[in-house]
Amino acid sequence: DSGVTQTPKHLITATGQRVTLRCSPRSGDLSVYWYQQSLDQGLQFLIQYYNGEERAKGNILERFSAQQFPDLHSELNLSSLELGDSALYFCASSPRRGYEQYFGPGTRLTVT
């Protein structure tokens, strides 16, 4: 158990819908990262937050957004969902920027 929690574990929704994925980092970790993993694209970095502020952006679509709240939990919002958004979404946290990351169990999103 990494100490990072993600909810929900599974999510099935229809095209065009909007969903919110939630992540709670390990106690004391200020950095949160979001990743998308699919068979054809591999592990793609989406976005990073540090203590509530956005610090780095990767291959995140404009339809996707994220935020980190004062209690350090983070949410990833995915809107206007398309079939191609079906993937595993991982959250990770880190004790210090650039250091090792601790991954949550992931949320499996299926868009039908």
Add this chain to the structure above:
Amino acid sequence: AQSVTQLDSQVPVFEEAPVELRCNYSSSVSVYLFWYVQYPNQGLQLLLKYLSGSTLVKGINGFEAEFNKSQTSFHLRKPSVHISDTAEYFCAVSEDTGGFKTIFGAGTRLFVKA
């Protein structure tokens, strides 16, 4: 890092044989290096890390890796693998360019055969 290359997408090996999973990166600044393992239907777990100091790093489950700055490599090794080592292995590099960004390699699938 501008890129992280894992040179083998799949590595089949017999149980109790040694294995090396190769990782090369490109960067012009100081880096931190990591190997992660992902078992089926699970998140990634940290195997080992290089932040500074000795270039030979030991991790969990008998794995080790060596940082070679001149060759910009960080290959992962294990002298004797088990069936339970079958998994996907990811090399990752963090570089300090004012803000840290971590780049993951495409992954190497290690398949251990009996």
